Amino acid sequence: MQKLESFSLVQKETSTNTLLNTLRCRLRPGELAVEAFLFLAAVISIFVTIGIVYVLGVETWSFFGRINWEDTNKQLAQPVGPADTRLVVTESGSPIPVGAIIRLDDEIMQVTAVKGNQLAVQRGQENTLPAPHKEKLDIYEGERVVLWEFFTETRWEPQIGNFGVLPLLNATLMTSAIAMLVALPLGLAAAIYLSEYAGPRTRSILKPVLEVLAGIPTVVYGYFALTFMTPLLRMIFGDDVVQIYNTASAGIVIGILVIPLVSSMSEDALSAVPRALREAAYGLGATRLETVLQVVLPAAASGVTAAFIVAISRAIGETMIVAIAAGAGPNFTFNPFEAAETMTGHIVRISGGDLSYDSIDYNSIFAIGLTLFALTLTLNIISRYVVAHFREEYE
Amino acid sequence: MNRVSTFPQESQLRRLLARRKRIGWLWQVVFLLATILVVLSLIVLLYNIVVGAFGYVIVQDKVSPQEIVQTYTDTPEAALHTLSADQYRFILEQNLSKGLLRRLNSEAPLTERSREELYRLVVERVVKPRVVQSYSLVDSIFERDKIFAEAAALPHSRVEFRRWLNLDFLTGKQASVPELAGVRTALLGSLWVIAITVVVALPLGVAAAIYLEEYAAVVANPWLRRLNAVIQTNINNLAGVPSIIYGILGLAIFVRGLEAFTSGAAFGATADGATANGRTIMSAGLTLALLILPIIIINAQEAIRAVPQSLRQASMGLGATRWQTIWHHVLPSALPGILTGTILSVSRALGETAPLVVVGASTFITIDPDGPFSKFTTLTIQIYQWTARPQDEFRNIAAAAIIVLLVLLLTLNAAAILLRNRYSRRLV
Numbered sequence: 062m063q064k065l066e067s068f069s070l071v072q073k074e075t076s077t078n079t080l081l082n083t084l085r086c087r088l089r090p091g092e093l094a095v096e097a098f099l100f101l102a103a104v105i106s107i108f109v110t111i112g113i114v115y116v117l118g119v120e121t122w123s124f125f126g127r128i129n130w131e132d133t134n135k136q137l138a139q140p141v142g143p144a145d146t147r148l149v150v151t152e153s154g155s156p157i158p159v160g161a162i163i164r165l166d167d168e169i170m171q172v173t174a175v176k177g178n179q180l181a182v183q184r185g186q187e188n189t190l191p192a193p194h195k196e197k198l199d200i201y202e203g204e205r206v207v208l209w210e211f212f213t214e215t216r217w218e219p220q221i222g223n224f225g226v227l228p229l230l231n232a233t234l235m236t237s238a239i240a241m242l243v244a245l246p247l248g249l250a251a252a253i254y255l256s257e258y259a260g261p262r263t264r265s266i267l268k269p270v271l272e273v274l275a276g277i278p279t280v281v282y283g284y285f286a287l288t289f290m291t292p293l294l295r296m297i298f299g300d301d302v303v304q305i306y307n308t309a310s311a312g313i314v315i316g317i318l319v320i321p322l323v324s325s326m327s328e329d330a331l332s333a334v335p336r337a338l339r340e341a342a343y344g345l346g347a348t349r350l351e352t353v354l355q356v357v358l359p360a361a362a363s364g365v366t367a368a369f370i371v372a373i374s375r376a377i378g379e380t381m382i383v384a385i386a387a388g389a390g391p392n393f394t395f396n397p398f399e400a401a402e403t404m405t406g407h408i409v410r411i412s413g414g415d416l417s418y419d420s421i422d423y424n425s426i427f428a429i430g431l432t433l434f435a436l437t438l439t440l441n442i443i444s445r446y447v448v449a450h451f452r453e454e455y456e
Numbered sequence: 457m458n459r460v461s462t463f464p465q466e467s468q469l470r471r472l473l474a475r476r477k478r479i480g481w482l483w484q485v486v487f488l489l490a491t492i493l494v495v496l497s498l499i500v501l502l503y504n505i506v507v508g509a510f511g512y513v514i515v516q517d518k519v520s521p522q523e524i525v526q527t528y529t530d531t532p533e534a535a536l537h538t539l540s541a542d543q544y545r546f547i548l549e550q551n552l553s554k555g556l557l558r559r560l561n562s563e564a565p566l567t568e569r570s571r572e573e574l575y576r577l578v579v580e581r582v583v584k585p586r587v588v589q590s591y592s593l594v595d596s597i598f599e600r601d602k603i604f605a606e607a608a609a610l611p612h613s614r615v616e617f618r619r620w621l622n623l624d625f626l627t628g629k630q631a632s633v634p635e636l637a638g639v640r641t642a643l644l645g646s647l648w649v650i651a652i653t654v655v656v657a658l659p660l661g662v663a664a665a666i667y668l669e670e671y672a673a674v675v676a677n678p679w680l681r682r683l684n685a686v687i688q689t690n691i692n693n694l695a696g697v698p699s700i701i702y703g704i705l706g707l708a709i710f711v712r713g714l715e716a717f718t719s720g721a722a723f724g725a726t727a728d729g730a731t732a733n734g735r736t737i738m739s740a741g742l743t744l745a746l747l748i749l750p751i752i753i754i755n756a757q758e759a760i761r762a763v764p765q766s767l768r769q770a771s772m773g774l775g776a777t778r779w780q781t782i783w784h785h786v787l788p789s790a791l792p793g794i795l796t797g798t799i800l801s802v803s804r805a806l807g808e809t810a811p812l813v814v815v816g817a818s819t820f821i822t823i824d825p826d827g828p829f830s831k832f833t834t835l836t837i838q839i840y841q842w843t844a845r846p847q848d849e850f851r852n853i854a855a856a857a858i859i860v861l862l863v864l865l866l867t868l869n870a871a872a873i874l875l876r877n878r879y880s881r882r883l884v
Contacts, residue, residue: 095779096671102663106691109746116708250490258484274498278807280836281858284843288851289504317497350480378698380810385843405700412814430704441696
C-alpha cells in the first residue's frame, strides 16, 4: 500500500525531491548497528598497535627510570635522627661518590659532599620521608639505567647493574646476517629458476615444497638446528672450534626458514614483469640468462628488494630457533661458532620461569622488546616504501 | 669506417655466441642446484625428525622383574605382568617408602586402583626401567651389532626397538622420565588454546574485513576515509610484527592487566592450584587471537574482493540494503575463501611457541586442562622443553611430538586445499 501511495505522489506531480527523500532517508537502525559493529572490529587493530606501543613504552620508561639498589657493604656508624644531614659510615665497602643516591631503609637521600667517613646528604629524596635510622644499618647505592649506557655498554648483567643491549643486539644481527647469506642467494636463485626456467610441471611440484617449508613451525626448525645443523658444523669444522650452542647453526637454519618467503615474494615480482620486455630482449638476440639478469631482474628490483627487507625483519624477529640453538647467556662476540644469546632468545629465557612483576628482568623484557619492535617496524615500513616508490610500472 | 672493420668476423662471432650460451647454461645449472638444495633441506629436515622418533634403545632395570617375582611371590616362574592386583599391592607396600605410599593413597587409594594401574605403578616405582642409551633409526640399522654388544655389557639390560611415537605417547600424561611421558596434556592444551583463538579472532577478523572491503570504499567523510586508510596500513604492518612482541603484549595486558578476568576470578572460578593467576589458557588464546587477527583480515579481504561486483549490483538493483547484500550474497560466495584463510592462520597459531612461553605456559603439568581458566601447556611448548634438555631420550620424544604436530598441521592444510579446490571448481 505504501508503495502505491508513493507512486501516486508522482502522478499528482508533487516535487520529485520529496519522493527521493522518502526513498533515501528511511532510518535503518539495524543497518547502522551492523555497520557500527563492523567498524569497531576494524578499529580493534588500531587498538592492538596502540596497546603494543603503550605497553612497551610505559614499561621501558619505568625500566629507564628505575633505580637499582646495590649493597655498598657500608653501614651506619652512628644512629641518625630525622633532621640530621650528616651521616657517619663505616670504613668497609665500596666508596660512595658525591651526587650518588643512597637508600637507608625506605628513605632515599642524595649525597652532596664526602669527607672521609662522613657524608653530607639531602634527606627525603624521591618522595620519601626523613626518618630516624639505627646504627649498623646497611647502605645501598642506587644506579639508574641510562639510555646511553643501554646502547653502548657491552655487557648485559641486569643483576649487577650492567645494562648494555649490545651483546644481545650483536647476536641478533649476526644470526640475521648469516641467515641472509643463506637465504638471499638460494631464495633468489630458486625464484629465478621457478619463474624463468621451470616448466609448469616442475613448478607444480616445487611450489608446494616451498609452501610446506613455509608452514613448518619454527620450533621444529629449532630442533633441526640443534640435532642436525650443529652436529654437521661440528663434523666439518671440528668439535673444539664449534660450540654445542652457536650462532652459525641458528643463523643457517633461520636462512632456510626464510627462503620460502624470499623466493615467493621475488617470484611474484619477477612474474609481474610483462612478457613484452622479455620478448624484446630475445628479439635483440639476448640469451635467456642475459634477459633474466639484464632485463627482468632490474625491472623487478623493487619487489626483490622488498622481499629481502621483509626477510631480514623476519630473521631479526625469529625466536625459537635462536632460543634452542644459539645458546643462553649474553656474549659479546663476533665468532659465529660461539654461543651468544639474541634479543628474542633472551626474552624467551627470562620469561620462561616465573617472572615477578617488579623485577628488573620483567622491565628489561619490554626495553628489549621495544628495540626489537622499532627495528622490525622500520624495516617493514622501508620495504613498503621501496615497493611504492621504486616500482617500475609498465603498460 | 673503423667500426666496420672491428665488427667480429663470423668465426669470432660463433665463438662469442658459444661462450654466451655456455655461461647461460652454467647459470641455469646453478639456479637448478640452488632449487634442489632448498628441496633437499626440506627432505633432510623431515628425515631428521623421523630418524629421531624411532630406533633401538638400551633399557636397564634397577631391579630385574624376575627377581621381584622370586622375592615377593610363591610362584617364582610367573612373569611380572601376570600377577594379581593383591600381589602388586604387596610388592608396592614392601618396596615403597611410607611417605610415597601415603601420597599415592591420598591421590587414589591403592585398594581401589585397577590391576593395570597397579602393574604400571610397580614397573614405574619398583622395576624402574631406564633408557640408558638411545639410537637413531640410522644407527639402529647400520650399527646393530655394536648396540647389542654394548647392551650385553650392562647388567639387567636389554635392547628394545622403540617407536617413541605410539599410542601410550598420545594418551600418556607428562612425566619426568622420557619413556613414560606423553603428549595428552599438551595436545588438549593446544586444542583449548586454538578453540579460544578461533572463537575470538574469526568473527572479529571477518567483520573487520567486511568493513574495509564493503563500507570503507563508499565513505564520504574525509576524516573517516583517512581513518580507514590508516586502519588498512596498520593491519599490514601488524602482520609483520614478530610474534614474540605479541607475547609481551599478552603478558602485560592479559596476564597482568586483566588478571581478574583471565584467571577466572571475575566469574567465580575458584583460585585453586589449577588456576595460575593470569597465566591461563584464556590469556594464551587471546594473545594468539591478536596474533592471527591481521592474517585473517588480510585473507578474508582477498576472498571478499574476489566476489564479482555484478553480484552486488544485482542484489542492490533489486532493492536489497547493503547489509542484506553482504549477508545473503557476498558472504556465502566468499565463505570458502575466508575459511581457507582461517584454517591457514589457525595452523600458524598452532605452531606458535614464543608468545606462549612469554605469556607463561607451564613447564610441567600433569593435570588435563578443564576449562579456559586452567594452567596450560601446548604441543609446541613441550617440543621446546624436550628439545632443550641435554639427554638424547628427550630429543627422541621431541621428535615424536613433532610428528604429532606436523600430522595435525598437515590435516589442517589438506582441509584448506580441499576447500580451495572445491571453491575454484564452483567458480567455473
